C-alpha cells in the first residue's frame with residue numbers, strides 16, 4: 610500500500626474517532642485518524658467525567674491520553690492539525706480525503722467530526738464555561754455537581770425540557786427560562802414538565818417570554834439576569850449554575866454535497882450499522898442523526914462502525930442490504 614493509502618481513514622479524533630481507531634487498528638487494518646486540532650474533541654474541555662463506565666472520576670484530557678496511547682499501541686496513526694476539507698468517491702469505490710495539501714485514499718472512511726454546543730452569546734457565558742465555574746451545556750453530565758443548589762436552565766426544545774427534568778432530580782430549584790409561551794418540545798415532554806411544575810412540592814419555576822441576558826459572578830456563577838421580552842422588565846436571580854440548551858451545531862459544513870445531511874446538518878445514516886448514503890462511508894458520534902450526545906455512546910458508535918467496516922470490506926453488496934436482511938451483531 611502506498612504511503613497515503615489506508616484501509617480505514619477516520620475524520621476526527623474525539624471519543625468516536627478514538628473508539629473507531631482502536632478497533633480498526635487492533636484488527637490490523639492500516640488506519641489513520643485525521644484531526645483538525647488535537648485528539649480528544651469535546652471532552653478535552655472538562656476536568657470531571659463521572660459517567661464513563663470503569664472510572665469513578667476522570668478528567669477529559671487524562672481519558673483522552675489513555676485512549677490515544679491505546680490506539681497508537683496498535684499502530685494506529687494519528688495526524689493532528691490536519692483539517693479535512695473535502696471528500697469524494699473514486700470509480701474503484703475508494704474514498705479520497707483531502708486534508709491541507711495532502712490527499713489520502715481509504716477503502717473505508719469513518720466520519721466523526723462531532724458537534725458543538727450552540728452558545729447563548731451573553732456576557733459571562735465564556736468566562737464561566739470552564740468546568741466547575743457554573744456554565745454548562747449538559748445536564749446529564751453535570752446535574753450531580755449541583756445537588757441542592759439553584760440553577761437556571763435556558764431553552765424550550767426537547768433537550769431543554771428533558772435536561773430540566775433531570776436537573777430537578779438534583780437541584781434545590783430549577784428556574785427554566787424560555788423565550789416564548791409555547792414549547793418546541795413534544796407534547797408528551799411538555800405535559801411531563803407541566804405535571805412537575807404544578808405539583809405541590811415542585812422545584813421547577815418557569816419564566817416564559819424571557820431570556821437570560823447576562824451571567825454574573827466573581828470566580829464562578831452567582832446570579833443570572835433574566836429579561837421579559839414582552840415588557841423589557843429585568844430580574845436578577847441568585848443561582849449557582851446556568852445550563853444552556855439552545856441546540857447543537859454539527860461540524861459537517863465540509864461534508865455538504867458529499868453525504869446526505871439533515872436540515873440542521875446532522876449526517877443521515879442507518880442507526881443500526883451507521884452507513885451513510887455513500888458506500889464505504891460510515892458515521893459515528895455526535896455528528897449523526899439520533900446521537901445521544903454522550904461520551905460513552907460516541908465511543909460505542911466508533912467501535913460499531915469499525916466492526917461493520919469488516920462486513921463491508923468482505924462483501925460490498927452488504928451496503929445496500931435493507932436492515933431486516935442484514936447480519937445481526939456477532940453473526941459473522
Ligand SMILES: Cc1cc2nc3c(=O)[nH]c(=O)nc-3n(C[C@H](O)[C@H](O)[C@H](O)COP(=O)(O)OP(=O)(O)OC[C@H]3O[C@@H](n4cnc5c(N)ncnc54)[C@H](O)[C@@H]3O)c2cc1C
Pocket residue numbers: 620621622623624625626643644645646647648649650651652654655657658659660691692693694721722723724725747750751860863893894895896902903904905907
Ligand atoms: C464541557 C463538556 C463536558 C462534557 N462532559 C461530558 C460528560 O461528563 N459525560 C459525557 O458522557 N459526555 C460529556 N460531554 C459530551 C461528550 O464530550 C461528547 O458527546 C463527545 O465528545 C462526542 O464525541 P465525538 O467524537 O462524536 O465528537 P467530538 O468530541 O466533538 O470530537 C470531534 C473531533 O473531530 C474533529 N474535527 C471536526 N471537524 C474536523 C475536520 N473537518 N477535519 C478533522 N477533524 C475534525 C474535532 O476537532 C474534534 O476533535 C461533554 C461535552 C463538553 C463540551
